[in-house]
Amino acid sequence: MITRIIGLGIVVLLALMYDASLSGLYFIVYMCALILMEMNQKGKFDQEMSDYRRRKNTQIKAVENERILNQKILKTLIKTMSSPMLYIDRNGIICFTNNSFKDNFGLSDIQGKYYKDVLGQGLLQIVQECYLFEKKYNETRKLGERYYQVDSNPLIKNQLFYGTILLFVDVSKVKEIEKFQKQFLSDVSHELKTPMSAIIGSVEILNRRSGDMDEITKEFMEILLKESERMQNLIDDILVLSKLERPKQELNHVFVDVNKLIENTIQLFQELANEKGIEIQFITMLEDGLVLDYKSLKTIITNLISNAIKYSDGGIIRISVLYKEGTMILIVKDHGKGIAAKNIPLIFDRFFQEDRSRGIDMGTGLGLSIVKKVIENNNGSIEVVSELNKGSEFTVHIPVS
Ligand SMILES: Nc1ncnc2c1ncn2[C@@H]1O[C@H](COP(=O)(O)OP(=O)(O)OP(=O)(O)O)[C@@H](O)[C@H]1O
Ligand SMILES: [Mg+2]
Structure with a gap:
């Protein structure tokens, strides 16, 4: 221009x-x-x-x-999806529910209302837990006759809380199957217990007459006895597990002389340890007893010491116990065969055994799963550090009442 x-x-x-x-x-x-x-x-x-x-x-x-x-x-997706959903804003106003929510909980016309005014007791408790603490939440809860996996996601932007989305996935069928499986296992084990005791009793009586037997019969009788005892242990373990699976295992907190309990357990295994050339050391920092569930503690100590001996050939096993900040800490350290790194996450699974070719003294592979369950029932934790051919160290934390 x-x-x-x-x-x-x-x-x-x-x-x-x-x-x-x-x-x-x-x-x-x-x-x-x-x-x-x-x-x-x-x-x-x-x-x-x-x-x-x-x-x-x-x-x-x-x-x-x-x-x-x-x-x-x-x-459309949210409205038609089969899992109930609810969105509640930061003021506690229900902004959104889908069709499934209305069908499952029989609640309609609750949009725009304050949650406390419209939700029933069970739902109210869940919503309150998720909404008040503004935290991610993932738990299975029973509402009425059904079980729901409740997932809650707080909406937070620039550190400001905008509300919470709750998703309820109906897991009643899975729960039912699980319950049936547990019941079945527990019933079968229970039914097997009596005939098993009869078999063991009879074999023991026959064994007493070993003078009349030839060498081969004696050998078979020994195998028969060992295998029946193994089967009985397995049945006992399954029964213990199915008991532990029941919701809210009752714990009986009493004053326990922990030092004495450990010493007595060591005594039980002393002969076996001597046979294998293992030295058992016990170091305690406890001057007094602690208030704990006696049965739980006994199960934990027995299984950890039994494993330490079973998976060691010689060397020292050191058991230490102390009390720190409201928690009892128990450490069982051995210098045995150790656990391969890839197997460490598996050892607490039921029936897991690293080496299944060990013969008739190999156990059932249920010991550590029982230990883990017992510790969880006591709100405690268990950790393991292990190196192949060097040894293993199991550390247990149990809150003390
Ligand atoms: N101290 C340990 N050292 C090495 N391996 C171990 C030790 N403790 C456990 N394991 C491994 O973990 C597996 C599972 O242990 P768990 O106590 O559950 O079963 P188990 O000892 O085989 O049988 P049981 O049911 O009779 O206790 C064992 O088979 C073994 O491979
Ligand atoms: Mg074991």
Whole structure:
């Protein structure tokens, strides 16, 4: 534009130099040309602007349409999904529930209402736990006759709490199957207990007459006795496990002389340890007893010492016990065969055994799963550090009443 004005100015100057008497006319022509150029320029600009606006409007509409479509998809998905869902805002107002929520809990027209005014006792408790503490929550809860896996996700942005989304997944069928399995195992084990005792009793009586038997019969009788005892141990372990699985195992907290309990347990294993050339050391920092569940402690100590001896050939086993900040800490360290790193996460699983080819003294693989369950029932924890061919160290923490 500027170059055009300058160009036109030069033409007018040249014309003036040629004939100055027509300067007025030249000026008028120059001004008219300038106005025409300006008008032309403005027209072009307006056209470009309106094209730009049209393009932008089309883009905005496309984005808006996509947003509406996505919102519709999401809403339909949430509305029609089979798991109940609830969204509650930071003021405790129920902003959203889906069809499944209404069907499962028989609650309709609760949108826009304060949660305490409309939710029944069970639901209210869950919502309160999730909403008040603004934390992620994942737990199985019983509501009425059904079990739900409740998942709660707080909506937090820039450290501000906006509300909570709760999702309820119905897991009643899985629970029912689990319950049936446990009941079945416990019933079968119970039924097997009596015939097993009869078999062992009979074999023991026959064994007493070993003087009349030839060598092969004696050998078979020994195998028979060992295997029946192993089977009885297995049955006992399964019964203990199924008892532990029952909700809220009753604990009986009493004053326990922990030192004495450990010493007595060591005594039970002393002969076996001597046979294997193992030295058992016991270090205690406890001057007095502790208030704990006696049965639980006995199960833990017996299993850990039994394992330490079973999986060692010689060396020292050190058992330490101390009390720290409301917790009893028990450490059982051996210098035995250790556990391969890949198997460490598996040793607390039922029936897991690293080496199944050890013969008839190998046990059932239930010991540590029972120990773990007992510790969990006592709100405690167990950790293991182990290195192959160097040894293992089991550390137990149990809160003391
Ligand atoms: N102190 C240990 N050293 C090495 N391996 C161990 C030790 N304790 C446990 N394990 C490994 O973990 C597995 C599971 O132990 P767990 O006590 O559950 O079963 P188990 O000793 O085989 O049988 P039982 O049911 O008679 O106790 C064992 O088979 C063994 O492979
Ligand atoms: Mg064991």
